[in-house]
Amino acid sequence: xxxxxxxxxxxxxxxxVFMVSTEQTPLKFENNRLKHILSKQSQTxxxxxxxxxxxxxxxxxxxxxxxxxVNSAAETAxxxxxxxxxxxxxxxxxxxxxxxxxxxxxxxxxxxxLGKEMIDAVRAHTPEIACDGGLTKSTTSIKILNSAGGSAGxxxxxxxxxxxxxxxxxxxMLFVGEDESSCHPxxxxxxxxxxxxxxxxxxxxQAEAPDKALPVIFTPSGVASALVxxxxxxxxxxxxxxxxxxxxxxLGKAVFDPKFCLKDDATIPFCPGSRPFDxxxxxxxxxxxxxxxxxxxxxxxxxxxxxxxxKSTGNGARSGARLPxxxxxxxxxxxxxxxxxxxxxxxxxxxxxxxxMGAEQGNVLxxxxxxNVLLGYKIDNGKITGRVKNTMVSGNIYQVLKxxxxxxxxxxxxxxxxxxxxxxxxxxxxSSKK
Amino acid sequence: MSQIENIAKEASELIKKYDADYIxxxxxxxxxxxxxxxxxxxxxVDSSRSIGGNIRAKVKGGWGFTSFxxxxxxxxxxxxxxSQAKLVSRGDIALAxxxxxxxxxxxxxxxxxxxxxxxxxxxxxxEYNDIIWRTPGLQTSVVSYGDSVKKSIFVNSIGxxxxxxxxxITVYLMAVATDGKEVQQSGISMGSRGDFSRIRTLHPQVKxxxxxxxxxxxxxQAKGGEYTVVLDPVLxxxxxxxxxxxxxxxxxxxxxxxxxxxxxxxxxxxxxxxxIVDGAAVPGLxxxxxxxxxxxxxxxxxxxxxxxxxxxxxxxxxxxxxxxxATGNARAVSYRYPPIVRMTNTYIEPGTATFEEMISGxxxxxxxxxxxxxxxxMEMFTFSAGEAYMIRNGKIAELIRPVVLTGxxxxxxxxxxxxxxxxxxxxxxxxxxxxxxxxxxxxxxxHIRIRHCLVGGA
Numbered sequence: 001x002x003x004x005x006x007x008x009x010x011x012x013x014x015x016x017v018f019m020v021s022t023e024q025t026p027l028k029f030e031n032n033r034l035k036h037i038l039s040k041q042s043q044t045x046x047x048x049x050x051x052x053x054x055x056x057x058x059x060x061x062x063x064x065x066x067x068x069x070v071n072s073a074a075e076t077a078x079x080x081x082x083x084x085x086x087x088x089x090x091x092x093x094x095x096x097x098x099x100x101x102x103x104x105x106x107x108x109x110x111x112x113x114l115g116k117e118m119i120d121a122v123r124a125h126t127p128e129i130a131c132d133g134g135l136t137k138s139t140t141s142i143k144i145l146n147s148a149g150g151s152a153g154x155x156x157x158x159x160x161x162x163x164x165x166x167x168x169x170x171x172x173m174l175f176v177g178e179d180e181s182s183c184h185p186x187x188x189x190x191x192x193x194x195x196x197x198x199x200x201x202x203x204x205x206q207a208e209a210p211d212k213a214l215p216v217i218f219t220p221s222g223v224a225s226a227l228v229x230x231x232x233x234x235x236x237x238x239x240x241x242x243x244x245x246x247x248x249x250x251l252g253k254a255v256f257d258p259k260f261c262l263k264d265d266a267t268i269p270f271c272p273g274s275r276p277f278d279x280x281x282x283x284x285x286x287x288x289x290x291x292x293x294x295x296x297x298x299x300x301x302x303x304x305x306x307x308x309x310x311k312s313t314g315n316g317a318r319s320g321a322r323l324p325x326x327x328x329x330x331x332x333x334x335x336x337x338x339x340x341x342x343x344x345x346x347x348x349x350x351x352x353x354x355x356x357m358g359a360e361q362g363n364v365l366x367x368x369x370x371x372n373v374l375l376g377y378k379i380d381n382g383k384i385t386g387r388v389k390n391t392m393v394s395g396n397i398y399q400v401l402k403x404x405x406x407x408x409x410x411x412x413x414x415x416x417x418x419x420x421x422x423x424x425x426x427x428x429x430x431s432s433k434k
Numbered sequence: 435m436s437q438i439e440n441i442a443k444e445a446s447e448l449i450k451k452y453d454a455d456y457i458x459x460x461x462x463x464x465x466x467x468x469x470x471x472x473x474x475x476x477x478x479v480d481s482s483r484s485i486g487g488n489i490r491a492k493v494k495g496g497w498g499f500t501s502f503x504x505x506x507x508x509x510x511x512x513x514x515x516x517s518q519a520k521l522v523s524r525g526d527i528a529l530a531x532x533x534x535x536x537x538x539x540x541x542x543x544x545x546x547x548x549x550x551x552x553x554x555x556x557x558x559x560x561e562y563n564d565i566i567w568r569t570p571g572l573q574t575s576v577v578s579y580g581d582s583v584k585k586s587i588f589v590n591s592i593g594x595x596x597x598x599x600x601x602x603i604t605v606y607l608m609a610v611a612t613d614g615k616e617v618q619q620s621g622i623s624m625g626s627r628g629d630f631s632r633i634r635t636l637h638p639q640v641k642x643x644x645x646x647x648x649x650x651x652x653x654x655q656a657k658g659g660e661y662t663v664v665l666d667p668v669l670x671x672x673x674x675x676x677x678x679x680x681x682x683x684x685x686x687x688x689x690x691x692x693x694x695x696x697x698x699x700x701x702x703x704x705x706x707x708x709x710i711v712d713g714a715a716v717p718g719l720x721x722x723x724x725x726x727x728x729x730x731x732x733x734x735x736x737x738x739x740x741x742x743x744x745x746x747x748x749x750x751x752x753x754x755x756x757x758x759x760a761t762g763n764a765r766a767v768s769y770r771y772p773p774i775v776r777m778t779n780t781y782i783e784p785g786t787a788t789f790e791e792m793i794s795g796x797x798x799x800x801x802x803x804x805x806x807x808x809x810x811x812m813e814m815f816t817f818s819a820g821e822a823y824m825i826r827n828g829k830i831a832e833l834i835r836p837v838v839l840t841g842x843x844x845x846x847x848x849x850x851x852x853x854x855x856x857x858x859x860x861x862x863x864x865x866x867x868x869x870x871x872x873x874x875x876x877x878x879x880x881h882i883r884i885r886h887c888l889v890g891g892a
Binding site: 030031034039040059061065073075081130170172173243245246320321323357358360362365372389392429431432433 | 472556
């Protein structure tokens with residue numbers, strides 16, 4: 001890495017080298033049985049240079065090919081974007097624990113056993129279910145150095161387990177599923193299995209789907225599947241800078257329900273989305289985005305912050321072989337005080353929405369969502385009466401999140417980088433096939 | 435690009451020496467470049483290079499897989515894959531028969547995007563961005579160009595050594611308009627199998643896209659409910675991919691007795707006019723190739739013929755399990771993944787109806803064009819149009835906001851009651867499955883009419 005930096009500094013006024021190495025072990029179960037064990041090793045190194053004021057960028061998996069890497073970075077710099085930032089001094093980071101050495105000791109045999117345990121528990125409840133899923137452990141090591149001086153690095157670990165079940169009767173298919181992840185090795189399968197069993201219980205009967213606007217409760221996974229993408233997009237500093245975020249000019253104004261609070265926090269210990277510094281070597285932090293319904297900040301990387309005349313919030317992320325860009329790290333919708341039961345008992349007729357399929361395919365930028373309710377339940381007189389099918393919901397988050405009837409006290413992690421409670425919306429458009 | 439050839443030769447000898455039912459190895463060397471504009475400014479130019487490989491071993495019906503960037507110590511990688519397979523071993527996986535194939539498939543020199551200088555690619559992206567910005571009133575825009583050239587070598591323990599090169603180009607454009615209250619977007623996604631000239635002449639579409647973003651600000655939203663819809667070839671292509679293509683992938687069916695019964699060959703899925711095909715042997719498209727990632731030669735498979743289920747997409751494993759022939763549909767997005775059953779080029783064959791005939795009888799319906807995306811749960815699917823119009827009294831009427839459509843595959847294919855004579859292929863985007871994304875595929879169709887389609891709305 002030092003050699004790459006040294007060579008790059010010969011052709012450019014400033015340079016940065018970023019390296020990621022990952023070891024990953026996924027175990028895959030298919031139709032209730034262990035099918036495949038994989039082990040994956042990967043390593044990529046990225047070189048970003050500023051040459052004649054312009055950004056050049058190149059990525060390779062071949063760490064020894066220094067000359068090629070430096071040449072292609074220089075080639076792209078000839079056409080590159082004007083740099084609006086300087087590389088930061090590396091160091092002085094918050095203490096964020098994201099590595100548990102215990103993960104190294106977890107054997108494939110132990111993982112296979114946990115997988116079998118999950119499947120056995122779900123099949124004991126519903127013998128005809130077909131389960132696919134698996135467990136993955138991985139460790140990642142990040143290193144960064146730049147011409148501003150210094151170097152930094154950290155290690156992280158992730159352990160995840162998940163299961164998807166299908167129950168088929170004639171042409172009717174029911175899909176249920178749950179997953180969990182942590183930086184610690186997971187040993188208890190009940191979080192996953194109890195949630196799946198709860199879904200199976202609620203979906204046992206089929207209920208008639210309504211075809212009008214009704215109150216709905218989005219469960220945490222329902223929120224994740226329908227409402228989060230437009231929020232992630234709206235608070236992205238790049239969209240704000242370009243004027244395509246509907247809330248770009250609404251800092252300090254009441255946009256959402258006063259109960260609604262959102263933050264981005266990459267400093268939560270042992271959360272898989274956390275890290276001490278971002279992919280540009282900027283310290284991470286907890287950034288409040290919505291306070292009492294009022295947008296108070298957006299998230300930025302170095303270049304976008306430079307353009308927008310503000311500071312990076314430590315949200316620079318690299319995806320694939322692309323230059324860093326602003327990316328949400330750990331989104332947290334703050335829990336409220338209403339229990340799920342209380343929400344339910346408040347609704348005479350409505351839906352509980354557990355998963356919306358395809359909601360992110362429309363005008364996400366504008367806040368729209370619309371999709372098929374793949375897993376959702378009918379509420380009649382405060383009780384769940386069965387699952388609905390052939391049903392669509394659609395709406396716009398700037399209307400839906402402006403008037404929230406209640407925010408749940410039931411916060412839950414979805415996929416290691418998003419936490420949300422259930423949200424009770426007084427009216428949402430529902431269409432269904434007669 | 436020849437660094438991997440020596441490693442592949444070494445591996446092809448090594449894997450014959452181990453005690454396993456079957457071993458294969460992939461080695462891959464790829465280069466890609468990317469240019470994007472956001473708003474009026476150049477946003478990024480970057481390039482990348484990747485070298486890596488994998489070993490996949492089958493022992494007593496269990497699979498083990500190792501992937502790596504560092505090719506040193508191949509022996510240890512092979513041993514690791516074998517020991518993982520042994521740990522799984524469940525004793526019941528067979529593979530459909532295959533012959534040892536030794537072949538080399540090189541890139542046509544006129545389909546190599548790396549022969550085009552970076553400056554020409556940037557020039558084209560800038561040209562398209564200029565067109566977008568000639569439309570007054572826009573807020574921002576995205577122009578994103580990406581290309582890649584990949585050389586991959588496949589070797590297995592029965593003696594195959596297949597060296598294939600392929601190239602891929604994608605272009606994504608978007609225009610964003612806002613009136614201070616609302617934000618509307620309009621986009622185009624295109625691609626080709628390395629042929630730069632195919633994406634060089636999009637100027638009229640780009641202009642139309644930019645105008646559309648502005649028009650959408652004042653367009654009304656459809657009322658949600660059931661409609662008769664007419665889909666253009668692009669959106670109908672996405673529909674056939676999502677609604678039926680994924681259901682035809684045998685890895686979804688082969689282990690599950692209920693599903694096997696549901697998908698018995700001969701079962702009626704549509705009217706006599708409905709024919710659906712998938713095949714990498716259809717030449718020149720983004721999903722075309724000569725051999726799949728298990729070394730099986732590409733084919734062309736009729737999934738539905740005259741409305742009846744006649745075939746499905748197989749890997750060697752799913753084919754053996756179901757007693758059918760491998761179809762050459764085992765694909766991996768890169769060396770970091772094992773091959774799984776995937777689509778290639780999927781389309782509805784043309785019928786006889788003209789567009790005018792299709793819409794003439796519709797009192798109130800929706801004409802949906804272009805696409806944002808689509809997804810499926812197998813039984814249920816959704817797909818979203820990039821552009822939509824009301825059809826009133828047999829005529830195309832006002833522009834409406836883009837719509838999301840959903841349906842149940844077992845009903846919806848039967849509700850296709852008219853198939854146009856104007857087949858066109860859509861080569862934009864990429865397909866995702868099992869964490870492997872984006873895989874180059876194409877899909878297509880003539881215009882089709884579907885009765886009783888559920889549309890989301892206000």
